[in-house]
Amino acid sequence: MTDLTKLTLAEAKAGLAAKTFTATELTRAHLDAIEKGNGSLNAYVLGTPEVALAQAAASDKRIAAKKAGALEGLPLGIKDLFCTKGVRTTACSKILDDFKPTYESTVTQNLFDAGAIMLGKLNNDEFAMGSSNETSAFGPVVSPWRRKGKDGKLSDAKLVPGGSSGGSSAAVAADLCLAATATDTGGSILQPAALTGTVGIKPTYGRCSRWGIVAFASSLDQAGPIAKTVEDAAMMLGVMASHDPKDTTSVDAPVPDYVAEMRKGVKGLRVGVPKEYRVDGMSPEIAKLWDEGVAWLKAAGATIHEISLPHTKYALPAYYIVAPAECSSNLARYDGVRYGLRVPGKDLIDTYENTRAAGFGKEVKRRVLIGTYVLSAGYYDAYYLKAQKVRTLIKRDFDEAWAKVDVVLTPTTPSPAFAFGEKSGDPLAMYLEDIFTVTVNMAGLPGMSVPAGLSSEGTPLGLQLIGKPFDEGTLFRAGKAIEDAAGRFTPGQRWWLG
Amino acid sequence: MHVDEQTVRRIARLARLKITDAEAKGLEAEISGILDWVEQLKQVDTDNVEPMTRVVAQDMKKREDVVTDGAKADDIVANAPMTEDHFFVVPKVVE
Numbered sequence: 348m349t350d351l352t353k354l355t356l357a358e359a360k361a362g363l364a365a366k367t368f369t370a371t372e373l374t375r376a377h378l379d380a381i382e383k384g385n386g387s388l389n390a391y392v393l394g395t396p397e398v399a400l401a402q403a404a405a406s407d408k409r410i411a412a413k414k415a416g417a418l419e420g421l422p423l424g425i426k427d428l429f430c431t432k433g434v435r436t437t438a439c440s441k442i443l444d445d446f447k448p449t450y451e452s453t454v455t456q457n458l459f460d461a462g463a464i465m466l467g468k469l470n471n472d473e474f475a476m477g478s479s480n481e482t483s484a485f486g487p488v489v490s491p492w493r494r495k496g497k498d499g500k501l502s503d504a505k506l507v508p509g510g511s512s513g514g515s516s517a518a519v520a521a522d523l524c525l526a527a528t529a530t531d532t533g534g535s536i537l538q539p540a541a542l543t544g545t546v547g548i549k550p551t552y553g554r555c556s557r558w559g560i561v562a563f564a565s566s567l568d569q570a571g572p573i574a575k576t577v578e579d580a581a582m583m584l585g586v587m588a589s590h591d592p593k594d595t596t597s598v599d600a601p602v603p604d605y606v607a608e609m610r611k612g613v614k615g616l617r618v619g620v621p622k623e624y625r626v627d628g629m630s631p632e633i634a635k636l637w638d639e640g641v642a643w644l645k646a647a648g649a650t651i652h653e654i655s656l657p658h659t660k661y662a663l664p665a666y667y668i669v670a671p672a673e674c675s676s677n678l679a680r681y682d683g684v685r686y687g688l689r690v691p692g693k694d695l696i697d698t699y700e701n702t703r704a705a706g707f708g709k710e711v712k713r714r715v716l717i718g719t720y721v722l723s724a725g726y727y728d729a730y731y732l733k734a735q736k737v738r739t740l741i742k743r744d745f746d747e748a749w750a751k752v753d754v755v756l757t758p759t760t761p762s763p764a765f766a767f768g769e770k771s772g773d774p775l776a777m778y779l780e781d782i783f784t785v786t787v788n789m790a791g792l793p794g795m796s797v798p799a800g801l802s803s804e805g806t807p808l809g810l811q812l813i814g815k816p817f818d819e820g821t822l823f824r825a826g827k828a829i830e831d832a833a834g835r836f837t838p839g840q841r842w843w844l845g
Numbered sequence: 846m847h848v849d850e851q852t853v854r855r856i857a858r859l860a861r862l863k864i865t866d867a868e869a870k871g872l873e874a875e876i877s878g879i880l881d882w883v884e885q886l887k888q889v890d891t892d893n894v895e896p897m898t899r900v901v902a903q904d905m906k907k908r909e910d911v912v913t914d915g916a917k918a919d920d921i922v923a924n925a926p927m928t929e930d931h932f933f934v935v936p937k938v939v940e
Contacts, residue, residue: 449920552900595906596899664883675860682861684933686924695936696861704863712862717876719860720848730883735896737889742897774875775882791900816901 351376352522356421356579359525363410363420370406370420370464374399377422377466380844381523387843390508390518392427392485393435394467402464409462417586419462424524426515427468428475429455429570430559434465438561439483440473442681442706444688452559453591454528454570461586466524470514473708474678475535475563478780480513481771482710488513490543490764491521491838495805501840506764506806509539509780515573516543521843526574526583530560532567533666534784537796540573541759541809544798544836546580546826547573551816552791553598554584556591564673565596567666567788576835577797577826581605584819600817608820613828614648616821619752623659624783626761633758633808636800640756640810643832644825652752656744661737662786667778668721668734669789674711675718681706713774742790749815754825757783759809763802787813795822799833807836846880848873 351373354362362368378396385391399422406420430436430448437443455465472482480488490508493501508517512529516539519527529536531549540547548571555570562568572583585606590599620641625634641651683689683702690701707715721730748755761782770776787794793816796809810829814822853872857864864872918931927934 446924449917449923553903592906592908598901598903658889661886661889664886667879668883668886679861683926684935685921687926689926691936693936695938698936699861700863703861707862712864712868713872713875715860715862716853716856716872717879719856720852720876720880723856723859732896733886733891735898736891736894737886738897739894740889740891742900775878 352380354525355575356525356582357576359421364415370403370410371400373420374403374422374464374466377524381466383845384521384523384843387845388489388491388517388521388523389486390470390488390514390521390523391424391467392437392439392470392514395434395465398434399464399466402459406462406464416460416462418458418582420464421462421525422464422466423458424467424469424515424518424527425455425465426471426512426528426530428471428530428561429528430561431455431465431468434468436468436561437484438474439471439485440706440708440711441484442688442703443686446686448559450559453556453589453593454560454587457586457589458528463586469518469527472511472513473711474561474674475511475530475532476674476710476714477510478534478538478777479507479765479771480510481507481767482708484708487767488517490517491843492543492764492806493842501842505767507542507767509542509764511535512539512573516540516545516547519543519545519573519575520838521841526572526579528570528587529573530568530570531788532563533670533788534781536571536573537759537784537794537809537811538780540796542764542807544807544838545573545575546577546795546797547571548580548584548795548819548822549787549793550584550588550819551793553596554588554793554817554819556589556594556597558591558593562677564670565677566673567670577609577823577830578606581609581823598817603820605820605823609823609827611824612648613644613824616649616754616825617752618644618649618651618825619654619748619755620651621654621656621659621755621757623656624757626782628761629758630762632763632802633761636808636810637756637758640799640829644756644828647828647832649825649828654748654752654755656748658737658740658744659786662741662789663778663782665734665737665741666785666789667717668730669738671714671718672722672731673718675715675722678711678715738789741786745790745792753815754821755813756825757811757813759783759796759811763804763808764806783811792816793819793822795826797826797829798836799829801836846877846884848877848880
């Protein structure tokens with residue numbers, strides 16, 4: 348039998364329908380790959396083989412009874428930010444300790460209702476704060492990709508898989524799941540997708556329910572998938588998205604058939620290229636990739652238009668007020684009383700302070716303190732309110748652009764994947780990783796990263812598509828055109844399987 | 846914007862985070878650096894600009910004021926570090 352882990356989600360679905368293999372066989376193939384490969388990659392922080400095999404057996408019965416759901420029998424990885432009933436959920440922070448939710452997040456419930464299988468919980472930066480997965484309490488994730496030297500040999504230097512959804516991106520790229528859930532607050536789906544040659548989509552704010560997802564910055568957080576192909580991402584989002592009365596910010600709008608949307612092609616589509624994204628210090632390879640992306644879309648029948656998004660440069664500094672402010676507020680709940688870690692002190696306040704000092708990592712503490720500072724007495728207007736007004740201007744830039752174009756094309760990241768420790772010494776250098784992706788969170792717009800080429804070091808590079816609110820369908824159309832032109836990119840040698 | 850060590854300690858107290866002397870020193874430089882960098886927002890004219898609240902205009906959803914969930918005391922205390930009879934147990938607060 349062919350290696351079932353190499354299949355795409357769509358191919359696996361077809362194979363199950365044709366009875367070429369069973370959900371149990373498909374699940375076992377992935378569990379074996381995790382067993383062999385996770386030691387080197389650290390993509391999963393918790394394997395759930397018993398859950399997976401029980402779900403697979405139930406799926407096989409439903410397939411036999413011709414009652415298969417949209418993702419019936421398809422094994423997925425779940426980011427550890429999603430609460431999973433009875434299964435340890437930590438947001439990769441020590442402060443959640445051995446937390447076992449007594450409820451299921453809406454997004455994972457939607458996936459399970461559609462027949463999907465959970466292989467385990469995936470690593471991420473602590474509370475999704477980071478761009479390299481180096482802040483996880485479980486240690487960093489290693490990218491399955493390696494740099495190629497001038498002699499053509501693969502280097503042993505460990506590369507980061509991006510972050511915060513680094514477990515999701517690495518597991519998908521390394522075939523340790525067919526697709527994965529992820530979340531994005533400032534680029535945490537798009538940037539890791541770009542660095543691992545995978546497809547990621549962050550839908551419009553409100554498209555997926557945030558209920559049961561560990562909160563970081565509530566006005567920015569949004570769930571989405573990381574997948575092997577554009578079609579796979581469309582299949583995933585179609586199930587993950589829903590209106591949910593339990594999340595007042597979730598939007599009551601029908602979820603289109605994204606796979607059908609994707610097939611519509613890009614003939615006549617108006618593509619905007621924002622001049623403000625040609626930033627100083629952009630790697631020449633990235634600039635070249637962007638030009639290629641423009642050429643591909645043009646060749647597929649789209650028209651190209653230069654646009655201006657003048658407030659782009661203010662998105663990242665505004666983000667680093669809004670996100671820490673909301674994080675300091677959301678993370679106030681971790682007090683050692685109701686769940687998670689408790690480190691006793693001489694009185695209640697001492698217990699709070701000891702617990703939070705021991706439970707939070709360095710980056711989380713830094714953001715809690717910045718957030719507390721900008722929200723402290725006398726500073727609210729100067730920082731948080733100012734940043735929220737800048738958001739209005741960023742969104743207005745896009746509103747004006749939508750009069751001329753249907754979709755915007757930019758690079759996903761300013762540079763290719765980097766090695767462990769290369770940027771972790773300087774918080775600002777790490778924050779710049781998100782310079783192109785953070786605008787979609789600030790404006791609440793949908794964004795997608797599609798693999799588009801390889802750097803001179805042989806590591807993947809991605810292009811970003813930004814769409815109108817709730818127009819994810821157009822992102823899938825344009826993403827498919829780029830994928831058709833660029834092809835798929837996989838790490839080649841599967842060194843992690845040993 | 847320079848944030849001195851005393852301010853770092855004050856906000857750490859507000860955030861209920863115990864920090865060591867070495868951490869306070871390091872954070873003084875890091876937080877000052879980040880706040881200096883966000884100063885560039887001052888260049889943006891935001892007079893007469895409303896703060897953004899949501900992506901697509903939408904009225905706040907309301908629901909009937911009825912009990913739809915509850916009777917889950919076991920679930921609620923299931924993950925607590927210390928409990929007694931469905932109560933969370935904490936160090937003595939009132940003498």
